[in-house]
Amino acid sequence: MLTNKVITINAMAVVTKGQPLAPFTYEASPCGPYDIEVKISHCGICHSDLHLIDNDWKMTHYPLIPGHEIIGYVVQKGSNVNHLSLGDRVGIGWQSSSCHKCHWCESGEDNLCLKQKATCVDHFGGFADRIIADSRFAFLIPKALKSENAAPLLCGGATVFSPLFERNINFHHKIGIVGVGGLGHLAIQFAKALGATIYVFSSSENKATEVQALGADHFISTTDPSNLKQMASSLDFIFFTSSASINWALYMNMLKPKGELIILGAPATELTLPLFSLIGGRKRISGSNIASSKEIAQMVAFAADHQIGAKVELFPMHAANEAIEKLRKNKVHYRAVLVNEE
Numbered sequence: 001m002l003t004n005k006v007i008t009i010n011a012m013a014v015v016t017k018g019q020p021l022a023p024f025t026y027e028a029s030p031c032g033p034y035d036i037e038v039k040i041s042h043c044g045i046c047h048s049d050l051h052l053i054d055n056d057w058k059m060t061h062y063p064l065i066p067g068h069e070i071i072g073y074v075v076q077k078g079s080n081v082n083h084l085s086l087g088d089r090v091g092i093g094w095q096s097s098s099c100h101k102c103h104w105c106e107s108g109e110d111n112l113c114l115k116q117k118a119t120c121v122d123h124f125g126g127f128a129d130r131i132i133a134d135s136r137f138a139f140l141i142p143k144a145l146k147s148e149n150a151a152p153l154l155c156g157g158a159t160v161f162s163p164l165f166e167r168n169i170n171f172h173h174k175i176g177i178v179g180v181g182g183l184g185h186l187a188i189q190f191a192k193a194l195g196a197t198i199y200v201f202s203s204s205e206n207k208a209t210e211v212q213a214l215g216a217d218h219f220i221s222t223t224d225p226s227n228l229k230q231m232a233s234s235l236d237f238i239f240f241t242s243s244a245s246i247n248w249a250l251y252m253n254m255l256k257p258k259g260e261l262i263i264l265g266a267p268a269t270e271l272t273l274p275l276f277s278l279i280g281g282r283k284r285i286s287g288s289n290i291a292s293s294k295e296i297a298q299m300v301a302f303a304a305d306h307q308i309g310a311k312v313e314l315f316p317m318h319a320a321n322e323a324i325e326k327l328r329k330n331k332v333h334y335r336a337v338l339v340n341e342e
């Protein structure tokens with residue numbers, strides 16, 4: 001039943017910069033024609049939530065309710081929502097809307113729409129018991145995936161799947177994955193399923209065994225730069241998923257001629273490197289943002305087929321600060337997920 005009443009939502013918010021998350025209640029407008037009301041069961045914590053909390057990207061407006069790796073159940077829907085039913089389990093990621101009219105939207109690349117909006121930028125996110133969301137950016141979650149393992153797929157999984165898939169990564173390729181956090185550990189699993197030979201670059205030596213169990217072929221500790229120098233001209237692609245900057249020239253040097261560095265991690269930094277690290281071998285650097293809604297649906301199906309999911313540490317929603325502090329210290333194996341207790 002669609003109600004016209006405003007909906008009271010209980011959340012965890014950073015009210016002013018520098019403050020911890022605290023309980024916060026707000027009134028949401030009733031569902032519009034394409035909207036759904038989702039009762040949230042789980043919400044992953046992406047490092048982008050931490051960048052937003054700290055206003056690293058200078059785009060945060062407080063009060064901020066973070067959270068864009070959401071799983072929940074449809075409890076109300078607007079009159080134009082035909083592909084979802086009440087009770088369906090859905091996932092919601094970073095992107096909350098697009099214009100549906102521009103070249104990018106019409107060609108199926110709605111993650112490139114210039115009018116897109118994000119779930120927790122100028123919009124209240126998923127550290128909450130409910131959310132009103134545009135159903136066109138909500139994805140049915142197959143039964144094969146558990147909610148807690150699926151939540152991080154909605155941003156982290158989508159972000160790594162899209163460039164791997166777009167480049168047709170397969171058993172011919174030797175690829176590097178830099179950083180083994182939420183994105184990195186999912187990238188390993190997707191790349192393994194696609195058949196690549198995987199070299200993982202990590203600053204955390206204690207992750208070596210787990211990383212190999214996830215499917216990586218080689219673990220390279222980045223604490224000793226000579227490990228990287230030895231790998232000159234050996235990789236076809238490098239996927240950068242770290243939340244901290246690296247020595248870019250050292251990584252460009254590991255690419256084969258015509259190799260490509262794909263930047264997914266978003267530390268608030270500038271990229272500087274000698275131009276000759278690009279010119280000599282006709283190398284490329286590119287960026288990649290999340291995934292289109294079409295790719296997110298493909299990614300979820302692929303994850304279900306290949307039993308790919310996040311390795312998670314669970315925290316009750318009210319303990320969001322504890323989870324955030326663990327993430328800040330790079331101590332989470334590999335994704336913190338907040339759970340709403342029944």
Ligand code: NAP
Nearest residue numbers: 047179180181182183202203204242243244265266289290
């Ligand atoms: P995460 O879970 O915190 O993992 C980041 C990893 O980076 C860490 O596990 C660590 O890997 C490495 N790292 C962190 N601090 C470091 C330091 N001081 N020195 C060296 N390495 C460090 O983060 P995430 O959720 O995967 O997100 C990673 C980045 O991707 C963030 O910047 C996030 O904003 C960005 N992101 C971008 C998109 C997009 O659309 N492009 C989407 C989602 C997220 P090791 O311990 O293995 O070194």
Ligand code: ZN
Nearest residue numbers: 046048155156
């Ligand atoms: Zn994210």
Ligand code: ZN
Nearest residue numbers: 099102105113
């Ligand atoms: Zn558009």
